[in-house]
Amino acid sequence: MAAYFITGTDTDAGKTLITAGLLALARHHGLTTLGLKPVASGCQRYPEGLRNEDALALKAHSHPEVDYATINPFAYAPAIAPHLAARQVGDTLRLADLTQAMASPLAAERDLTLIEGAGGWRVPLNEDEDLSDLAGALQLPVILVVGLRLGCINHARLTAEAIRAQGLRLAGWVANGVTTDFEEADDNLATLTHHLPAPCLGRVPHLTQRSTDTLPEQAARYLKLPDIP
Known part of the structure; x- marks a missing residue:
């Protein structure tokens, strides 16, 4: 059984695509x-x-199937930061x-x-408290999704430093093509490879729905799995 916490350099870095791609x-x-x-x-x-x-999307790539509440126990309608969304509805x-909500799913001991x-x-x-404290409380290694765009080197290095400062291990990172017009993607990737203290688990290009395969299935072709005991 292996468990990891997936974070991103920022909003819309592609965490869900990469998470579902690794599951696929x-x-x-x-x-x-x-x-x-x-x-x-x-x-x-x-x-x-x-x-x-x-x-x-994560539910669709979880096997055996589980109910939605297991996947997402805290769901809010406002499309704002989670703590503000919770506050807006009186939570x-x-x-x-x-x-506590993660204890039972983790005890199921899926392979990944x-x-x-x-x-x-x-x-x-x-x-x-921050959401990163959940990774700390569960003592999970972290996989970082880096959205390849201007500023990603700084964001990725700062995130890696924050993960390490919290006493957690950066187990790997994924470069995700969030745009089609980032001309310096190759050079940025080389810099990230030099500075991030973990293996690159893949470089996923900017994907669009061009076949019967789902986007996570397409992403899976560019990924490799982290260590699974």
């Missing part, structure tokens, strides 16, 4: 999988309740509650379990 790749290898999105804002209301598009996010954060590393849960 694990399935290709015959492994059991579970993708978790503890907190999600910007959820849509359906007859069965609030549902988040990213969490649904308060607490690290202890998130840690990935817990996806929200936004970047230092997204607040409340005035005193």
Whole structure:
């Protein structure tokens, strides 16, 4: 059983695409999988309740199947930072509650379990706790998704330093092509490879839906799995 926390250099770095892509790749290898999105804002209301598009993508690539509440126990409609979304509906996010919600899924001991954060590393849960504290509480190694665009070197290096300062291991990173017009992508990738203290798990180009394969299945072709005992 292997479990990792997935974070990104910032919002829209492609965390969900890479998380689902790694799960799809694990399935290709015959492994059991579970993708978790503890907190999600910007959820849509359906007859069965609030549902988040990213969490649904992780659910689709989790095998054996689990119910939605297991994937995303804290779901909010406002499309703003999670702690603000929770506050807007009269709720308060607490690290202890998130840690408790993750205990049972982690105890299931799937071959690969990935817990996806929200936004970047230092997204607040409340005035005193951050979502990164969940990775610390669970003592999970971290995979960093780097959105390849202007500023990504600084964002990636600062995030790696923050992960290390929290006493956690950066287990790997993925370069994700979030745009088609980043002319210095190759040079940025070389710089990231030099400075980030972890293996690169893949470079995913900017993907569009051009076939019957889902985007995560397309992404899986460019990825390699982290270490799985």
